[in-house]
Amino acid sequence: MATIAVLGTLDSKGVEHAFVAECIRGRGHEVLLIDVGTGGPAQIEPDVTREEIADLGGIDLKGLVGRQDRGECVSAMSEAAPKMLLRLQEEGRIDGLISLGGGGGTAIATAAMRALPIGFPKLMVSTLASGNTAHYVGTKDIVMCPSIVDVAGLNRVSRMIFSRAAGAICGMVECQNSDESGDKPIIVASMFGNTTECVNEAKRTLEEAGYEVLVFHATGAGGRAMESLIESGMVDGVLDITTTEWADEVVGGVLTAGPNRLEAAGKAGIPAIVVPGCVDMVNFGERDSVPTVHERRTFYIHNPQVTLMRTSVEESRKIGEIMAEKLAAYTGPLQVLLPLRGVSVIGCEGQPFYDPEADEALFEVLRSKLPGKVMEKDAAINDLAFARACAQALLAQLR
Secondary structure, eight states: OOEEEEEEOHHHHHHHHHHHHHHHHHTTOEEEEEEOOOSSOOSSOOSBOHHHHHHHTTOOHHHHHHTTOHHHHHHHHHHHHHHHHHHHHHTTOOSEEEEEESHHHHHHHHHHHHTSOTTSOEEEEETTTTSOOHHHHTTSOOEEEEOSSOSSSOOHHHHHHHHHHHHHHHHHHHSOOOOOSTTOOEEEEEEOGGGHHHHHHHHHHHHHTTOEEEEEEOSSHHHHHHHHHHHTTOOSEEEEOBOTHHHHHHHTOSOOOOTTTTOHHHHHTOOEEEOBTTTTEEEESSGGGSOGGGTTSOEEEEETTEEEEEOOHHHHHHHHHHHHHHHHTOOSOEEEEEETTOSSGGGSTTSTTOOHHHHHHHHHHHHHHSTTTEEEESSOTTSHHHHHHHHHHHHHHHO
């Protein structure tokens, strides 16, 4: 039997959360009702009150409510609730978390969910679940379920959705971790379609040496997720072969991972291999979506939904400067490997993005600003020899 936290604004949506709680109890689990409302009195009695959450978060709840600013109330609870949920999880008092909400409730509940570790069951039934949920999910494994109708009372549709959601969170807490990797040390790796062969070969070499390799797709969200996992302390080594997200960050593409990419490994002080993989390309959507300012540039249609643009000499130099600045701050073992014959499949000689001048601008910055940290290889990024060199360099650091 598990204990599932049912969190919500119980002043306005207490009846709905009470229904979910009963569904959970009906499946044999216990419930911990948590109130994050800031309006009128709770419709049902909570196990954890809004006052307790406010005290833990250092919030003057009476003053906050007195100002009658709903946005300020939601923001304050979004900061306080994560502290309470993390404490409950660390104390072993809860095994899963479910919430129902509209805009404010979703913001508060998902903030709490993002504070919980990966693998901890978390389910959000929301009126906003069918749109862009990136800022709600972040880099965590939050399950977003569309509420279909508003979370405003019980009816034939909402009862069906809420009861299924209750069954889902029960199934999540009942599911045992079937991990068979045991205590193998973890290595994280970044990959793109244009670096797949390299990462797969390096992964094979590392797995043969007894490591578990977790591969992240360098699409913005993937890079952020990898950085988050490194920050968690679970990771022993980093194989950052595909740093392409910096091209999107610098030039304005759609797959940026934000300005903090490449920082986590340095702060963690763990061994890292870094390659400027696929920084020769910026990602856009359909061809017509590319800003007109780039009209005279070199493009490659990866598929009907993805248009790649070749980075220029100046852009490559700027990417190199940013990467060098990030990497210079690393406190652990670091090796930067340069594939001199191309940083992507389509950046090699005879391919659409072949531009040795742009590549050299990138390489020269990294050489000059990271003395003693750069290893050059007369190979393309997907050559097996280069992949094995990356893996062997990381193994040497780990030893």
